[in-house]
Amino acid sequence: DVKVTQSSRYLVKRTGEKVFLECVQDMDHENMFWYRQDPGLGLRLIYFSYDVKMKEKGDIPEGYSVSREKKERFSLILESASTNQTSMYLCASTGGGRRTSGGAGFGPGTRLTVT
């Protein structure tokens, strides 16, 4: 089974802080994804990466950036946290490179609160 870990389960930050969320997978997967999940809105894709140093914007990239320096690690950065970024953040990974295959395995999620 895919093991995806996230750096924190719960995080509380202040408005304007720079926030780093880290995700690590142990299955040598090419593809990694960052989603946020909000009630009534489902899972929304922020960014994804299909290879080291490669990244593509998802549906809601504004206010976020990402970094993928190593294959197993995908970081989400909130440059200047705002209250509307309070959410559950989920990382996922899957194999296949540009031709995604197989189901994505998810990390446990990080519940971020920005005050």
Next chain:
Amino acid sequence: QKEVEQNSGPLSVPEGAIASLNCTYSDRGSQSFFWYRQYSGKSPELIMFIYSNGDKEDGRFTAQLNKASQYVSLLIRDSQPSDSATYLCASIPGNQFYFGTGTSLTVIP
């Protein structure tokens, strides 16, 4: 139009009944479809995937795919209270997953 649409429910069924969850997708190029189960406060877990037209069975779960109608469904037979969760449908039209907003299922003992 969203890539994947689901009826958000909530759906309630009595214990032992069949629960039917439905999903439609808009991109005819989508080849792979997935059903995830998400318990409250937890992350989604993959329970079924289907690539070919027809039915695919795994224990009490059956996924059905109709590419002509762009329709995917999940049947849960002999529903149990432990099946109470939100079920997410997902497709891969390119190299990223698109998720529906999920259907909340409650199985009443």
